Amino acid sequence: MEFKSKDIISIRDFSKEDLLYILDISKKFEKDYDSNLLNGHILATLFFEPSTRTRLSFSSAMSRLGGKVIGFDNPASTSVSKGESLLDTIKIVEGYSDIIVMRHPIDGAARFAAETAKIPIINAGDGVNQHPTQTLLDLYTIQKSFGKLENLNIGFVGDLKYGRTVHSLAHALSHFKAKMYFISPPQLKMPKDDLEQLDKEKIKYTEGKDLSKVANKLDILYMTRIQKERFPDPIEYQKLKGCYRIDKTFLENTKKGLKVMHPLPRVDELCSSCDGTEKAIYFEQAHNGVTVRMALLSLLLKKIKNERT
Amino acid sequence: MKELKINAIREGTVIDHIPHNMTFKVVDILGITDTNNIVSIATNLYSKKMRKKGLVKIGSRFLTKEEVDKIALVAPNASVNIIKNFEVTEKIKVNIPQILNNIIKCSNPRCITNNDKVSTLFHSTSSSPLKVRCHYCERCMGKEDVELL
Ligand SMILES: [Zn+2]
Numbered sequence: 001m002e003f004k005s006k007d008i009i010s011i012r013d014f015s016k017e018d019l020l021y022i023l024d025i026s027k028k029f030e031k032d033y034d035s036n037l038l039n040g041h042i043l044a045t046l047f048f049e050p051s052t053r054t055r056l057s058f059s060s061a062m063s064r065l066g067g068k069v070i071g072f073d074n075p076a077s078t079s080v081s082k083g084e085s086l087l088d089t090i091k092i093v094e095g096y097s098d099i100i101v102m103r104h105p106i107d108g109a110a111r112f113a114a115e116t117a118k119i120p121i122i123n124a125g126d127g128v129n130q131h132p133t134q135t136l137l138d139l140y141t142i143q144k145s146f147g148k149l150e151n152l153n154i155g156f157v158g159d160l161k162y163g164r165t166v167h168s169l170a171h172a173l174s175h176f177k178a179k180m181y182f183i184s185p186p187q188l189k190m191p192k193d194d195l196e197q198l199d200k201e202k203i204k205y206t207e208g209k210d211l212s213k214v215a216n217k218l219d220i221l222y223m224t225r226i227q228k229e230r231f232p233d234p235i236e237y238q239k240l241k242g243c244y245r246i247d248k249t250f251l252e253n254t255k256k257g258l259k260v261m262h263p264l265p266r267v268d269e270l271c272s273s274c275d276g277t278e279k280a281i282y283f284e285q286a287h288n289g290v291t292v293r294m295a296l297l298s299l300l301l302k303k304i305k306n307e308r309t
Numbered sequence: 310m311k312e313l314k315i316n317a318i319r320e321g322t323v324i325d326h327i328p329h330n331m332t333f334k335v336v337d338i339l340g341i342t343d344t345n346n347i348v349s350i351a352t353n354l355y356s357k358k359m360r361k362k363g364l365v366k367i368g369s370r371f372l373t374k375e376e377v378d379k380i381a382l383v384a385p386n387a388s389v390n391i392i393k394n395f396e397v398t399e400k401i402k403v404n405i406p407q408i409l410n411n412i413i414k415c416s417n418p419r420c421i422t423n424n425d426k427v428s429t430l431f432h433s434t435s436s437s438p439l440k441v442r443c444h445y446c447e448r449c450m451g452k453e454d455v456e457l458l
Binding site for chain 2: 010012085086087105106107108109111112126127128129130193
């Protein structure tokens with residue numbers, strides 16, 4: 001059996017088995033990898049919207065496996081700024097490379113690009129919609145820290161309305177019977193659509209605005225940044241931006257095994273005093289991104305012998 | 310109470326069991342205000358099941374699948390009767406299709422279908438209540454957001 005997907009566009013496209021398979025391959029890459037595996041292959045990183053961290057993570061993954069990287073992260077300096085359509089950019093770049101990683105400000109851009117392109121496309125963020133490799137690295141980090149994915153208690157904190165990482169991770173964890181606690185100001189609650197899906201999957205969850213009420217029940221505290229760019233009204237942003245703030249003292253009063261995750265970058269919701277504690281795993285989480293992306297690049301470029309039965 | 314009779318047609322289509330407030334929406338979908346076909350429109354007819362219903366008859370005209378799918382979105386319980394030689398030769402029960410190809414508009418202004426030359430595509434996730442998901446931006450829409458193209 002072969003890894004079926006040509007592309008990585010949305011976490012919705014993956015079954016529980018697909019997810020576990022990707023995590024399994026990632027684990028193998030963490031132990032050991034062939035630094036010439038992708039020798040002779042070129043990755044194009046097309047960042048129509050800048051995201052230095054994500055782009056560097058993919059570049060690092062490709063380079064570690066001996067591949068080359070081309071691309072842009074400043075569309076102002078390319079023909080995209082001269083009004084070239086997404087379709088044309090993809091059609092040109094697929095002649096220059098073997099696989100494309102793209103980030104685009106428009107929702108659905110990656111799906112559209114993948115339908116056009118003959119080579120694999122990895123979605124590194126399409127507007128507020130999806131960022132599936134973030135979800136995969138989150139799952140990998142959870143599995144690595146807890147030795148399992150099943151039956152964990154996870155608290156999502158911050159901007160749950162616009163935070164696509166939260167929507168995708170909640171969706172993915174619903175395959176593993178997680179219990180979820182959604183903590184946000186009332187203006188930034190989880191969208192109805194996502195909650196209805198959890199209902200459908202018979203996932204238990206609670207909603208509220210007070211983190212201290214549930215903190216002791218959690219295995220994972222998943223913090224998110226309240227994103228300034230999502231607010232049309234700056235006064236509204238000012239009101240909400242400091243509403244959650246985790247520091248070392250807060251963590252000292254939580255359950256021993258608790259792990260704190262964050263997709264980064266952070267603003268002031270996660271104080272640097274947490275950094276050295278054994279509860280903080282967000283830097284490790286970022287590092288895991290390279291491992292998972294190595295696995296994904298190799299899978300899509302058909303460099304993994306499929307041992308799935 | 311006996312159903313109001315409108316003139317029988319020799320050949321064409323009768324769309325029955327339209328929710329009374331959607332009758333003119335169906336007329337819009339078919340774009341029959343500017344054709345030469347004879348069109349009879351009746352609304353607020355008595356119906357045992359629906360209390361009030363609408364009915365549209367169009368002479369010499371048969372519907373495309375796309376038109377039937379569009380009708381399903383505004384009148385999920387409508388029946389489409391094909392008339393040949395004054396007889397009903399076929400009765401189609403409309404159905405919300407699994408895939409809606411270029412029929413409705415995405416309500417998300419940031420969706421690629423509203424920003425580039427991409428035709429819309431939706432997957433229906435539930436037919437009652439109506440729920441559809443955009444293939445591209447993955448936004449879920451209910452009946453209240455559905456806007457026909
Ligand atoms: Zn859409």
